[in-house]
Amino acid sequence: MSSSQKRISKELQECMTSPPTGMTITLPSESDLHTWSVKLAGPPGSPYAGGLFTLSVVLPPDYPFKAPQVTFATRIYHPNVTNDSAGAICLGMLKAENWKPASRVRAVLDAVRQLLAEPNPDDPLEARIADEFRGAPREFEKNARSYVARYAQGKK
């Protein structure tokens, strides 16, 4: 087992025994430590409350020297997540120039959850949604809730 896999299995074990708040972590394939599936409950108090979002976490072979790739498999209406099937997330700590090996998947997942509770319209992936979030928060919440109702009911 490489040192990379050793670290991943340690992190996985820790995440499974004491999962991050509002999350359940599974391995879609028991033989592949590098692909995690995370069920994330929308943070209470946010428009995403009540939704269950599936995240895909892919750890590169040279993890932790390269950042994991985290994407939303569930459609979500959010300024920092692309409004498409790719579900790319704009998360500063995952960018190549920001990543450092001391960061762990757990911290990344916490950051994603924090992004749902507190969108960051100043660094958007969806500029239109960011403008709506700033300028018409009621509209934004309505749209976000309708996405939750349509996509994030845990039937993924």
Add this chain to the structure above:
Amino acid sequence: MASRSQHLDATTSREVVYCHHCEHEWYRDERPNTLECPSCHSEITEIVSPNNDPRNLSDNDSVPDYERHRHHTRDSDDDPDEDDIEQHILHGPGGFFSRRAIYQSPDRQAPNGPRAAPDNADQIFRRFTELIGDLGGPAMVGRSGPDTLFANPPQRVTVQRFSGPGFTAGVSSFTITTGPGRNRPDPSRSPGPGMGPDDPFQRLFGNFIGETGPPLGHDASRSSNQNDGDGNTRQNADFSMALSQLIASLINPHMAHGDAVYSQEALDRIITNLMEANPQSNAPAPASEEAIAKLPKKKLDEEMLGPELKGECTICIDDMKVGDEVVVLPCKHWFHEQCVVLWLKQHNTCPICRAAIDGDAAGRPSGAAPRSQPSSSDVPPPLRRSSVQNFFRNAQAGSSSRQEPLFRRDSNSPPMNSRLMQPTRVRSPSPSRRSAQSDRARDGRGSSGGGPLHWIRDQFRDRRS
């Protein structure tokens, strides 16, 4: 009906009588007593005078053009009412139909009268081939405008329209306009001093039609042959190149031509590809072998591990104990040698605090205690972050959000470390600073914005001022 082909001459002293009923005609002095038609005994007859000839002497005119020429190819005559416009109507086999109009400048008569007409299909297609040759050759396509229609010397513009039975019901037709290519100066070779203000267009289209590929080399060679003091010429060359690139961008759906791109989307795409191909391109550079070799190695002691005598290498997250050998970075963070070297071979920063391991700022913050992460305020900005890296970082952000200005400069963004110290926060420049950056980016590209269209507009404004 033979009589119809040989009309009696009504211009002599003998009066000619014409029967409107049977079209018979006869000399009145042959039957002086009556005007009744000797042929059909109709009384609807008329004495023909030279000024009023009811007979259809050119009876072909009563037949529609199409019918008249249906079974033999023939070039019709030109329009008598417009003596500076020749019109030729041409019928070929199979319903092929061509109308050609030649516009002549008003102050010049047609030198040779109506053009000789091709009289068979081969001729038609030979002429057609010549037309195509005109299009592709050094001659230029006629363009409606003052210099093609009425310039001196007078020019000929031929509008040729071909029609024929379509594949389905109906008629297919196309029109070819040819200009006086050979008579006009060839601006791609000899840009004369007296050319009008629109000669960039001429040169562009000359290049576009007559040459393949961008006119770069040709322009460069010409510029070197000429006195370079002629700034106007050079400007024209740039202008024509930009226009041809514009046209290429219209033709190329990917808006890219060789090394050039013509839209922000295309640039986004290329940068995204670069980012994906080399995801580390905007990350700190690797540390040098010497810098790595110079890092001190130590046995873990109580001071380094703290009161609990427990610690871990944050890279492999293995527990470590007193006596284990570690590499200590200038920032006092320590790791397994094999772990940290793997990282340092990619990036010259501490895996925890990102302080540089060599260079002027190596090890700062110097006062930071081991194992305690330095506060964001005393972490220096990462070294070796050039403006290029800033550009790529911003371009990466822009590539996933197309509405963002691509060239947003981020030079006064907070030091990266302050964001890193808050791993649960994404980076968040304040809105005011962000908009100021956008304004600055726009200013940098000129008051009229960017892109080839704006550039062209600027060129025209410059030329006119």
